[in-house]
Amino acid sequence: MTSKAERTYTISQLAREFEVTPRALRFYEDKGLLTPRRDGMNRVYSHRDRAKLQLILRGKRVGLSLIEIKEILDLYKVDQRAQAQTALKKYKSRIVALEAQREDVDAAIEILHDSVKQLEEFLAKPAAPAAMANARAFEAEAKKRLQDAH
Template structure:
């Protein structure tokens, strides 16, 4: 690729990357220890290149979809191979398909667990209706309170 088409030689501080990607300096140092990032040094300060920034973006995406750091490292290492990214794309494709399959299996397990829990709830509600109906309103109140808490967690994670 001709040099004029490459990204500029802009650099980033650890603080800039942490703010941009909402991660901690500790996380960046951890990825450096694992060999996933290799920032330059200016005295005691880490200096991240545009390439380091792109690698961090890929690391965080890989983690978000559940790839292990070793798998992410394998994919990142293929970036250096001079084949236009073909090997990296092929490896990524295989890893992504494996991850999709694993997540689909987890989803089936979760769906089964939800079904079993709902059956259990129905059985307990029926039993309470027959034996201690005075306890049912408390169960409904608890259910409402729990749903409210979970909604708050979902909203705070989305931020």
């Protein structure tokens, strides 16, 4: 029976498990983020490669660049404590950035709600007769231009 550390995966298995394309896995390999061994023309991914892929996708999900992700992954070989410290620093920085974005999004949503309310109130009122006449004249002119264009 193979242990978890000895288990291997094909590109198709990892792509299916993590809902990514094989092309994405090859891209991460080209960028030096994954280093599967080769068995002829086939890529053979280890349990460690699988764990790296999980970290890559998690990092991308929270907005880290591939360079930042690679920096974190590369530190594993050198010093796991330094890797953890670097990851912690980058994660805290992303939290600050995402919280600021959330405040901006919340403010934009509030502005939109206010605008929708004002527009709905405006449109709920009956139009003034002069406005109705202007709207009809605009419609008639638009129809005439459309007919002249054909």
